[in-house]
Amino acid sequence: MAAQLLRGASTRFQLSTTLDTPLGKSGHAVCGLGIRKLERVSTARLCKFRGCEVTGSKAVLSKRRRGKGGIRADMGGEETRRVPRVLTVAGSDSGAGAGIQADMKACGALGVYCSTAITAITAQNTVGVQGIHSVPAEFVEAQVKSVLMDIGADVVKTGMLPSVEIIQSLCDVLRTYPVKGLVVDPVLISTSGDELAGPAILDALRDDLFPLADLVTPNLPEASAIIGGDPVTTVAEMREAAEAIHQLGPRYVLVKGGHLPGTSTLVDVLYDGVEWHELPGSRVETRNTHGTGCTLASSIAAELAKGQPMLSAVLAAKRYLSEVLEESATLNIGEGKQGPVNHLFKLSDWEKTSKQTKFRPESLLLYAVTDSSMNKSWGRSTSEAVRGAIEGGATIVQIREKEAETGEFLQEAEASLEVAREYGVPLLINDRIDIALACDADGVHLGQSDLPVARARAILGPRKIIGVSCKTPEQAEQAWKDGADYIGSGGVYPTNTKKDNKTIGVEGLREVCYGSPIPVVAIGGISGANAAEVMAHPRPENLKGVAVVSALFNQPDVKKATEAVRTVLEESLKEAALPVASS
Numbered sequence: 001m002a003a004q005l006l007r008g009a010s011t012r013f014q015l016s017t018t019l020d021t022p023l024g025k026s027g028h029a030v031c032g033l034g035i036r037k038l039e040r041v042s043t044a045r046l047c048k049f050r051g052c053e054v055t056g057s058k059a060v061l062s063k064r065r066r067g068k069g070g071i072r073a074d075m076g077g078e079e080t081r082r083v084p085r086v087l088t089v090a091g092s093d094s095g096a097g098a099g100i101q102a103d104m105k106a107c108g109a110l111g112v113y114c115s116t117a118i119t120a121i122t123a124q125n126t127v128g129v130q131g132i133h134s135v136p137a138e139f140v141e142a143q144v145k146s147v148l149m150d151i152g153a154d155v156v157k158t159g160m161l162p163s164v165e166i167i168q169s170l171c172d173v174l175r176t177y178p179v180k181g182l183v184v185d186p187v188l189i190s191t192s193g194d195e196l197a198g199p200a201i202l203d204a205l206r207d208d209l210f211p212l213a214d215l216v217t218p219n220l221p222e223a224s225a226i227i228g229g230d231p232v233t234t235v236a237e238m239r240e241a242a243e244a245i246h247q248l249g250p251r252y253v254l255v256k257g258g259h260l261p262g263t264s265t266l267v268d269v270l271y272d273g274v275e276w277h278e279l280p281g282s283r284v285e286t287r288n289t290h291g292t293g294c295t296l297a298s299s300i301a302a303e304l305a306k307g308q309p310m311l312s313a314v315l316a317a318k319r320y321l322s323e324v325l326e327e328s329a330t331l332n333i334g335e336g337k338q339g340p341v342n343h344l345f346k347l348s349d350w351e352k353t354s355k356q357t358k359f360r361p362e363s364l365l366l367y368a369v370t371d372s373s374m375n376k377s378w379g380r381s382t383s384e385a386v387r388g389a390i391e392g393g394a395t396i397v398q399i400r401e402k403e404a405e406t407g408e409f410l411q412e413a414e415a416s417l418e419v420a421r422e423y424g425v426p427l428l429i430n431d432r433i434d435i436a437l438a439c440d441a442d443g444v445h446l447g448q449s450d451l452p453v454a455r456a457r458a459i460l461g462p463r464k465i466i467g468v469s470c471k472t473p474e475q476a477e478q479a480w481k482d483g484a485d486y487i488g489s490g491g492v493y494p495t496n497t498k499k500d501n502k503t504i505g506v507e508g509l510r511e512v513c514y515g516s517p518i519p520v521v522a523i524g525g526i527s528g529a530n531a532a533e534v535m536a537h538p539r540p541e542n543l544k545g546v547a548v549v550s551a552l553f554n555q556p557d558v559k560k561a562t563e564a565v566r567t568v569l570e571e572s573l574k575e576a577a578l579p580v581a582s583s
């Protein structure tokens, strides 16, 4: 059970909304003027605390304290916004690729407020580390306290901790002022190969800091050093190392594979003492990898601060890092062998200049899946049919071609993509990654027997949309871990469009939705006549729409047929104010 942190800086008095974060380092509250010990209380209980009244999920200043200037005069009593907060306790990198600078940029890019406690000042560039000047432990402690007593932090992330005294005093502060999450990046060896910590520091990390941590994120050399020097060069050895490090006390261990020696495998291993997750990554060939360890750890901290559970936080952070690496591949900063990345690439205009149409879960509302034999029988090309569907209200399109030769498929896809781009509607290719790459489509839809999702993600990179057909919650969970963006689930009803396809019904669809961490679109035998039943309230929150073939394309007028289904969907959206079903 989470410790209840009453975040009560002078500008807001709302209880943290992530009280269910599974961290339980009991009993302190930050309220107004300082941090005080509180008894553990359950979320629902009412607690009174030095002028703060906590009622349900709200903490408000009592009249008595309000009168004493506890609320800022310029707030005018308006609701204020909760901002997720990370405190990074790490070293400064003069080259700004790693350390504090990387953490601040990554958190900023992810919408999280990042405060800092600087443990060391390094003279560093793309060539390596030229000098390290440690900050005295008392002054690191002073920085941490200053932040926690006023601004507060949902999650603390540590990087370079250059002395045993700093580690021990940080542990003391964290025991006194607990936070909801602690991510420890055990910075022992920089990615450029420089040793950043000696054996005494390693011992202090192992004995004092790891037991307080929610996550420890060693790379392969660090994992090896932590477990006493045994080599960690295979996925099996990564699992063994994760197990050994978990014994030291953290709730989770993420051993980062990077490029495992001698293999093209990119995999990280996440372990919580019971369950293993092998998380694949996409390969980006670039010299610009300086600071990726710091970036990953601070991005995970940022996602945890937003209230994500650990696995989701790790996956989201990995995806962000892949995007950053891809976007930074050709940056030319510094003369050394390892350059920095551009954490803030989204502030530049890539989204404006990119041809890629962004995936939003809402675009699954009416998913038009083409069928060239149906369209041919009505005397129209695939691209004409796509135009009709989009004008009739389709929100995403998939080119599903089961008969044409590769060259014809590519031509159809290119012509259809031109139409889709005109309207800003995403267009995906069924099954064929080669076609998707050749025409630069927005993504692919894959079945269970197509190219494995993790491989597809590695080939397509972080930005392309990947949808996966799933008939069970287990398949959906796996697809998410492997990097899928959405699930297509069905057949909901019997269909003649796909032979020998098992029907799972509305019940089966909903089971998949409840087991899926990502959005779901229903498919199979869906038309204007039954779309309302599929989308009926209360429905799973992540059921976003319907995918339709024959009810759109085996019709004389595609636009009219699409409008008819869209009208039914619009009606179901109007019920959106009603409660959603929960599992």
Ligand SMILES: Cc1ncc(COP(=O)(O)OP(=O)(O)O)c(N)n1
Residues within 6 Å of the ligand: 367, 369, 398, 400, 430, 431, 445, 446, 447, 448, 450, 467, 468, 469, 487, 488, 489, 498, 521, 523, 547
């Ligand atoms: C949105 C959507 N969902 C499911 C499917 C089915 O894909 P798959 O299982 O690969 O079968 P085929 O389409 O290849 O016959 C889909 N295409 N789209």
Ligand SMILES: Cc1ncsc1CCOP(=O)(O)O
Residues within 6 Å of the ligand: 490, 491, 492, 494, 495, 496, 497, 498, 501, 523, 524, 525, 526, 547, 548, 549, 550, 551
């Ligand atoms: C491709 C696919 N996957 C599951 S059912 C199906 C066919 C859907 O076609 P229709 O909408 O005509 O039933």
